[in-house]
Amino acid sequence: AQTVTQSQPEMSVQEAETVTLSCTYDTSESDYYLFWYKQPPSRQMILVIRQEAYKQQNATENRFSVNFQKAAKSFSLKISDSQLGDAAMYFCAYRSYQGAQKLVFGQGTRLTINP
Amino acid sequence: NAGVTQTPKFRVLKTGQSMTLLCAQDMNHEYMYWYRQDPGMGLRLIHYSVGEGTTAKGEVPDGYNVSRLKKQNFLLGLESAAPSQTSVYFCASLNRGGMDTQYFGPGTRLTVL
Numbered sequence A: 001a002q003t004v005t006q007s008q009p010e011m012s013v014q015e016a017e018t019v020t021l022s023c024t025y026d027t028s029e030s031d032y033y034l035f036w037y038k039q040p041p042s043r044q045m046i047l048v049i050r051q052e053a054y055k056q057q058n059a060t061e062n063r064f065s066v067n068f069q070k071a072a073k074s075f076s077l078k079i080s081d082s083q084l085g086d087a088a089m090y091f092c093a094y095r096s097y098q099g100a101q102k103l104v105f106g107q108g109t110r111l112t113i114n115p
Numbered sequence B: 001n002a003g004v005t006q007t008p009k010f011r012v013l014k015t016g017q018s019m020t021l022l023c024a025q026d027m028n029h030e031y032m033y034w035y036r037q038d039p040g041m042g043l044r045l046i047h048y049s050v051g052e053g054t055t056a057k058g059e060v061p062d063g064y065n066v067s068r069l070k071k072q073n074f075l076l077g078l079e080s081a082a083p084s085q086t087s088v089y090f091c092a093s094l095n096r097g098g099m100d101t102q103y104f105g106p107g108t109r110l111t112v113l
Helices: none
Strands: A003-005 A010-014 A019-021 A024-026 A032-039 A046-052 A064-069 A074-079 A088-096 A103-105 A109-114 B004-007 B010-013 B019-025 B031-038 B042-051 B054-057 B065-067 B073-078 B087-094 B108-112
Touching: A003 A088, A003 A103, A010 A019, A019 A109, A024 A074, A032 A064, A032 A074, A046 A064, A046 A074, A074 A088, A103 B031, A103 B042, B004 B087, B019 B031, B019 B087, B019 B108, B031 B073, B042 B065, B042 B073, B073 B087
Parallel strands: A010 A109, B010 B108
Antiparallel strands: A003 A024, A019 A074, A032 A046, A032 A088, A064 A074, A088 A103, A088 A109, B004 B019, B019 B073, B031 B042, B031 B087, B042 B054, B065 B073, B087 B108
């Protein structure tokens, strides 16, 4: 079974600075998806960024980018120019290509932005 | 197009009571899922369905039952609620074969006293 680990329960960063959230995963599959979700106080799950394992190029969405290291099974999220609205819980998640497309989540990292 | 909706948004139960959470999606998605979210544990899969009339157990199915009688609806039932079932419940849906992410509902906060 696949597992996802986020080893940083809490992180904080100064507004306008850069922060990196860590995620590692374990799988025996070669093809899969990885995701980062943001959960603000409203509880809504918001997709931040997606990476397909067969793509070597790291995904980027505006101020959000990932460092995908397939051999090391690492998938970190970098947030540049942090803004107050980035404060939230962030979840890393894994999804197989095959089967029922279930998501396996990490424990989450609570990100605080200091003004 | 409402996406994924959940009813109710909040509920308080006493131990031993029963209730049903309703998830509805209007995107004609094949796959639907129920997750629970607890502090420090992320979201964990309770049950899922890959089509109308089919359901399967996820990681934490004990104490829950589900039904998918209509493609657009996925019901989660608690027959005899326990304090350990206090949690936030999320429903999600996905189009079969889609490379997209799962679409999540707004969540239901359930407290069992």
